[in-house]
Amino acid sequence: MRSAEVHLRVPESAGLQQGRRLVEICNACRYCEGYCAVFPAIELRRQFTSGDLSYLANLCHDCRACYYSCQYAPPHEFALNLPKAFSDLRLETYERYAWPRPLAALFRRNGIAASVLALLCTVLFAWMAKTPSRSAAGSENAGAFYAVVSEGVMIAISGAAFLFALLALAMGLRNFWRDTNSPSALDAPSLLAAFKDVFTLRNLGGGGDGCNNHDESFSQTRRYFHHSLFYGFLLCFASTYTAAVYEHIFGWISPYPFLSLPVLLGTVGGAAMLVGIAGLLQIKVTADPGPASKLLLDIDYSFLVLLFVAAATGLLLLAMRSTAAMGGLLAVHLGVIVSLFLIFTSPAPSSRRATISPR
Amino acid sequence: MVDLPQSCDVLVVGGGNAGLSAAITAREAGASVILLEHAPKAFRGGNSRHTRNLRLMHDSPTATLRGSYSSSEYWNDLLSVTSGKTDERLARFTIDGTSQLLPWMKAHGARFQPALEGTLSLSRTNAFFLGGGKALMNAYYAAAERLGVNVLYDTEVRSLCLARGMIREVFAVKNGASAAVRPKAVVVCSGGFQANIEWLREYWGDAARNFIIRGTPYAQGVVLKNLLEQGAAPVGDPTQCHAVAVDARAPKFDGGIVSRLDCVPFSIVVDRAGRRFYDEGEDIWPKRYAIWGRLVAQCPEQIAYAVTDAKSEKLSMPSAFPPIRAETIVELAGNLGIDAAALEATVRNFNQAVRPGKFDPGLLDDCRTEGINPPKTHWARPIDQPPFIGYPLRPGITFTYLGVKVDENARVIMQDGRSSANLFAAGEIMAGNILGEGYVAGVGMAIGAVFGRIAGREAAKVALR
Ligand SMILES: Cc1cc2nc3c(=O)[nH]c(=O)nc-3n(C[C@H](O)[C@H](O)[C@H](O)COP(=O)(O)OP(=O)(O)OC[C@H]3O[C@@H](n4cnc5c(N)ncnc54)[C@H](O)[C@@H]3O)c2cc1C
Ligand code: SF4
Ligand code: SF4
Numbered sequence A: 001m002r003s004a005e006v007h008l009r010v011p012e013s014a015g016l017q018q019g020r021r022l023v024e025i026c027n028a029c030r031y032c033e034g035y036c037a038v039f040p041a042i043e044l045r046r047q048f049t050s051g052d053l054s055y056l057a058n059l060c061h062d063c064r065a066c067y068y069s070c071q072y073a074p075p076h077e078f079a080l081n082l083p084k085a086f087s088d089l090r091l092e093t094y095e096r097y098a099w100p101r102p103l104a105a106l107f108r109r110n111g112i113a114a115s116v117l118a119l120l121c122t123v124l125f126a127w128m129a130k131t132p133s134r135s136a137a138g139s140e141n142a143g144a145f146y147a148v149v150s151e152g153v154m155i156a157i158s159g160a161a162f163l164f165a166l167l168a169l170a171m172g173l174r175n176f177w178r179d180t181n182s183p184s185a186l187d188a189p190s191l192l193a194a195f196k197d198v199f200t201l202r203n204l205g206g207g208g209d210g211c212n213n214h215d216e217s218f219s220q221t222r223r224y225f226h227h228s229l230f231y232g233f234l235l236c237f238a239s240t241y242t243a244a245v246y247e248h249i250f251g252w253i254s255p256y257p258f259l260s261l262p263v264l265l266g267t268v269g270g271a272a273m274l275v276g277i278a279g280l281l282q283i284k285v286t287a288d289p290g291p292a293s294k295l296l297l298d299i300d301y302s303f304l305v306l307l308f309v310a311a312a313t314g315l316l317l318l319a320m321r322s323t324a325a326m327g328g329l330l331a332v333h334l335g336v337i338v339s340l341f342l343i344f345t346s347p348a349p350s351s352r353r354a355t356i357s358p359r
Numbered sequence B: 001m002v003d004l005p006q007s008c009d010v011l012v013v014g015g016g017n018a019g020l021s022a023a024i025t026a027r028e029a030g031a032s033v034i035l036l037e038h039a040p041k042a043f044r045g046g047n048s049r050h051t052r053n054l055r056l057m058h059d060s061p062t063a064t065l066r067g068s069y070s071s072s073e074y075w076n077d078l079l080s081v082t083s084g085k086t087d088e089r090l091a092r093f094t095i096d097g098t099s100q101l102l103p104w105m106k107a108h109g110a111r112f113q114p115a116l117e118g119t120l121s122l123s124r125t126n127a128f129f130l131g132g133g134k135a136l137m138n139a140y141y142a143a144a145e146r147l148g149v150n151v152l153y154d155t156e157v158r159s160l161c162l163a164r165g166m167i168r169e170v171f172a173v174k175n176g177a178s179a180a181v182r183p184k185a186v187v188v189c190s191g192g193f194q195a196n197i198e199w200l201r202e203y204w205g206d207a208a209r210n211f212i213i214r215g216t217p218y219a220q221g222v223v224l225k226n227l228l229e230q231g232a233a234p235v236g237d238p239t240q241c242h243a244v245a246v247d248a249r250a251p252k253f254d255g256g257i258v259s260r261l262d263c264v265p266f267s268i269v270v271d272r273a274g275r276r277f278y279d280e281g282e283d284i285w286p287k288r289y290a291i292w293g294r295l296v297a298q299c300p301e302q303i304a305y306a307v308t309d310a311k312s313e314k315l316s317m318p319s320a321f322p323p324i325r326a327e328t329i330v331e332l333a334g335n336l337g338i339d340a341a342a343l344e345a346t347v348r349n350f351n352q353a354v355r356p357g358k359f360d361p362g363l364l365d366d367c368r369t370e371g372i373n374p375p376k377t378h379w380a381r382p383i384d385q386p387p388f389i390g391y392p393l394r395p396g397i398t399f400t401y402l403g404v405k406v407d408e409n410a411r412v413i414m415q416d417g418r419s420s421a422n423l424f425a426a427g428e429i430m431a432g433n434i435l436g437e438g439y440v441a442g443v444g445m446a447i448g449a450v451f452g453r454i455a456g457r458e459a460a461k462v463a464l465r
Helices: A002-009 A014-029 A038-043 A050-059 A082-097 A101-109 A111-128 A144-148 A151-180 A188-200 A202-208 A221-250 A261-286 A294-319 A326-345 B017-028 B046-050 B071-082 B088-098 B101-107 B132-147 B197-210 B222-229 B291-297 B329-336 B340-353 B443-464
Strands: B007-013 B033-036 B053-055 B126-128 B150-152 B155-163 B166-174 B177-188 B241-247 B268-270 B304-308 B324-326 B388-400 B411-413 B419-425
Touching: A014 A038, A014 A050, A014 A082, A038 A050, A050 A082, A082 A294, A111 A294, A111 A326, A221 A261, A221 A294, A261 A294, A294 A326, B007 B017, B007 B443, B017 B033, B017 B046, B017 B132, B017 B177, B017 B443, B033 B155, B046 B132, B046 B443, B053 B443, B071 B088, B088 B443, B101 B443, B132 B150, B155 B177, B155 B222, B155 B419, B166 B419, B177 B443, B197 B388, B241 B291, B268 B340, B291 B388, B304 B329, B324 B329, B329 B340, B329 B388, B419 B443
Parallel strands: B007 B033, B007 B177, B033 B150, B177 B419
Antiparallel strands: B053 B126, B155 B166, B166 B177, B241 B388, B268 B304, B304 B388, B324 B388, B411 B419
């Protein structure tokens, strides 16, 4: 009864009340139990604490199958719209769990502005950190990258951003875990299952036939674009790390020729990301607004656009690594990546983030 | 002006399970098909959108069904729930027809839950729709539109011109404008009349005003009445309907499955005066599910209250409306709005009458009362553990039994015994041929699917001749 006591003292947010009302109806109905992990999790309970509701909201991958197949969807007076209610709840709960909190609040109120601001700041910072004296633009000399942004500065900025991101993520997770009392915490089988789900995007499945992007019909396109983005991202990551291995282990200094592993991985990965993001953006723009959460949409847009800019500048960088534009491009590219890390690992409630979903 | 062609091969009235099965089949046979649906798009699919499963005969396990369910077992189930009020030839014909349904349904977009996952213990006899009946209706509408069926929403059929067993013309109204169509054949799939409160009042008097209609408000019986007035032979008891106990807080229409309550066997049920009136533990719940609608309908003001305590709460499925709780019986009576002294006395007498036994919610156990009337013959345990909980109950009408008589080609039979030349019926509007009384889960959709396909096929044959 811990939570019941809490409810008496603090009035619950509108999002929680709404979520509970809907989930209680679903628990009496259960018609959607084959669509995703949310419904079996609902069926384990009879009463829903705020922690239970955040947990359920984070299991939802917004495929919208349950919206189109619900006999109680608006205009029915029950106005059942789980994907929207869960998106609103995710936004609310990320704000509650995110760390540090003031940043989270800022982000919730104005996702797009906050992203733009962070982006400008980091780009500016990176630009200023360019070593002015030895402008190595255009040179094919060994180590030209580090001549543009001194290696120390580069490592410092990215290292700090990375550490901050890790810390913020850990703090957020800890808050979340504490509140949801997640049933199957971090045991190996459930982690493994979660990883498998992430890699196959099982939960984007609508029970196996894909998502409902525009109307009652199911489609796999969202899953395919998501795959393109996800694996493209992994390739880019791999590109960066092979480059690091080349440099630090073999002592081969960048830039590398087109047919080298880092450049090939980066090119294919960057292109795949661009295709994936463009597809996802297109689906978002043309999607039925019925089951969408307005606030979360803004945040999703800023995330996708930042990611697009990151991938695009990365590709450009590869293409123009031996021209005069390289210096500026590198600064922008780094700035974008750092702000992505900063913004989207801590307070941002993006529905795109892979949540570990124990089953 | 209504954008409606003046003629077509096959006209289907009503876009639920039966109507779509008929429209798709007729279109695939090559007929031009118009489907008229009274509801707007958002509420299309009638009662079918509230369904969960359908009952299928099968000789061996499939991906969606466990074990086997033979024709004779199916027939015995039907025979026992209807107390023999069924047309054996049509019933057996329907049962055999269900063995062909799965592949057809899947080919037209239906998706099912894997066997074993079903919430009820019905995964041997019934196939469960993934996402429920509305998902099935969405798939069927998409298939119909892909095939070129002309679907018109917000279009109510008001009358059919039936002369010498033959439909000449059909009159419909869309957004206040009327139109007439001259189809070569007509399939009526417009359901029962359970949403027509005035019609229900003819049999139930003012009590009907307090009924809750579980499904679509469009089941007004306009087409049914019109056809019966023009000499179609009736079938089924007009005064009877399938009714269950639902939560009194449910919406007047379309509350669907989530308002049903199955706590009765583990509760006592009292009327407004706080008095018990029937043995709550008479039999296992599915068998008694449908008598409680009628029992509550006979209570003053058509309302009753299930009362139980903390230890029994979790024995029944959660419902959409949270139970009303209180720390004492008196307080609970206040919260429910019943006479507190009377409820307290009823609970006290009941508790004293409970005999010791071994409680088992899964079977007819030996926990019963002695010395009170009516007795509670099973699952009787003292109501003594706070918080006490209560649910208000009202009669929830699922469907009416009155329909039109048909032959095995789904042709409507006229009062003179002859089959109509071009009028067919499928679904709830003719279910009374097979289900003269009672109900067994999943038969409604089975009848609609089997007869919808037959009606579509036969109507196309007539039209294309
Ligand atoms: C809550 C609930 C749950 C149920 N669960 C199940 C289940 O799990 N399994 C099962 O087998 N059965 C179930 N049933 C019964 C089942 O719903 C019916 O047997 C079945 O849906 C009947 O199908 P139908 O096509 O004949 O009628 P409907 O699906 O009701 O379709 C009739 C259509 O006709 C339209 N219409 C009516 N009048 C007119 C007019 N004048 N002009 C134009 N259109 C008109 C209506 O708008 C409606 O769309 C359930 C019923 C309810 C209420
Ligand atoms: S979303 Fe609608 S159909 Fe699905 S389980 Fe919930 S109430 Fe039932
Ligand atoms: S939107 Fe999809 S993932 Fe979310 S609850 Fe509904 S079916 Fe599950």
